[in-house]
Amino acid sequence: MRLSRYFLPVLKENPAEAQIVSHRLMLRAGMIKQQTAGIYSWLPLGFKVLKRIEQIVHEEQERAGHIALLMPTLQPADLWRESGRYEDYGQEMLRIKDRHGRDMLYGPTNEEMITDIFRSHVGSYKDLPLTLYHVQWKFRDEVRPRFGVMRGREFYMKDGYTFDVDKASALHAYNRHMVAYLRTYERMGLTAIPMRADSGPIGGDDTHEFLVLAETGESEVFYDQAVTELTLGERAVDFDNRDEVAAICDEFTTLYARTDETHDEALFNAVPEDRRRVGRGIEVGQIFYFGTKYSEAMGATVVTQDGNRVPVEMGSHGIGVSRLLGAIIEASHDDKGIIWPEGVTPFHAGIVNLKQGDAEADAACESLYKALAGAGLEALYDDRSERAGAKFATMDLIGLPWRITVGPRGLAKGVVELTSRRSGESVEMSPEAAVARLVEIYAQHR
C-alpha cells in the first residue's frame, strides 16, 4: 500500500478522552473512531489488525479440530426465556422489539442459540464430540464503557461451544481449548497465563481465565514468576490424545497463578519468595466447563451407546478478539507508539523514502515494494512528500515491526537501512538482502 493512497488519519496530539496508552495510541494511529460511548468504527489500519487476530484464532481453532459457523447478532428472547437468563441477565442485555412487538435482544453470548442448533440436528452419541464456534459481534450494555476497545459495549469475540457424551470427554474438550488458546496467544506475541477463575453468570465448575500481564489490567493477579517462562512453542500436539493434552494443561496450570477472585494466600505463600509476584492483568479469554446447565434446561439430549437418552455435556470458550488489540498494545509499546508483534502487524514492513521525487530513491523504493509483494510480504510505502522526521514519526507511531529506509546517501553505496522497531537497531544492507532478511523473519511467524 502506498501511503499517499491509503486512509490513515494519524493525530499528532493526544485526544482528551483517552486515558490509557492503548486507547490513546489506537486513536492517534488512526485505527479507530469512537461513534458513541463504547462503540467504535474500525478504520483501515485497525480493521487490518482485527482481521489478522481473527485469522490466527481461526487457524488455531481449525488445528484443534473445531468447526466454524456463524450465528446472528440479534436473537429472539424466547430462547433466553428457556434457560431462564432473559430475566437473570439484567440491564447489560440490550433488549429490542421488532415491528411486530416481538422481544429481541442483541446477543451478549450464544449458549442458548448454539444449544438450540444442537438440539435441532443432533441426537446421537455417534455425532459426538462436536465443537462449534464463531467469531461475531456481541453487545453488553456496560454501565460505564472505558479504555477504548478494551471495555467497549460492542465487541468482537470468538466463542466456541463443545458437546460431549460424558464428563470425561467434556473435560478433554476443555483441555483441548486451553492448549489451542495457549498457541493462539503465543502467535500474537503475548504471554497469556491461564489462571483459575470464577465462573460468573455463565455458571459451571471448571474455568480458567487467560491474562496478559499489564499495569493497566483490570484484575489483580498473583503468580509464580516461573509461569511466565512457560511456552508451548512449536511442539506438535495431537489434539485427540487426551493424556498428551492433559499433560500440557498440567504443565501450565500447576504453578500458582490466580486472580483476586480465587486467590489463596496460604497456597501463594508456598511459592518460593523470590518468585512470588503480584501484578495486574488484562483478561483476554476464558474457558468453561458447565456440564448440563443449558442442555437440561433446553432439552438438548443424545442417545448413548446403551440406548439411554442423556443431556449433552457442554462447555464454552471465549477469546476477546477486539479487546486483544488493546491488550497487545498495552503489552507492546514505547513512548513513540505501538510496537506490533510480527504475528499481528497490519503491514509486514514500512518503506520510508527519504527524498521523494529523487529519481533514484523513488525507483529503489518502487523496486523494493514490488520485491516484497513478490515474496508475499505487504509493505506500507510512505511516498508522501514529507520530511524524513515526519515519516519516521508516523512509522514509529503505527508500530510496523520493520522499516526499510531508502535515501540517496545510502543508495550511493548500494545500501538501504533495515530497522527493528522493537530494538531500534539499524543495519545497512543491499535492498535484496533486506527483502531476504524479512522473508526469513516472517517465515518464523507463519
Add this chain to the structure above:
RNA sequence: CGGGGCGUGGCGCAGCUUGGUAGCGCGACGGUUUUGGGUACCGUAGGUCGUAGGUUCGAAUCCUAUCGCCCCGACCA
C-alpha cells in the same frame, strides 16, 4: 447507579468569575524555502461557542431544562 468534570473551526486549548458580537497552538490548503528524526517564513479557508428556552439594549459568558462525552467508585469478556 452514586460522586465529580467537560462540551468553543479537524485535534488540543484560552476566553466565562467582572455580558459588548470569538482567539491561540497544531493540522488542512496555496506559495517560497528546506530536505537523513514532526524545517522556517508568508498567505488562505474553516466556528449557528452541544441543543432548547429565559433574563438583557446586547449572551460563548448569567438562569433553567435537556442531550452528549470523560473521570473515580460499584459492576463486567
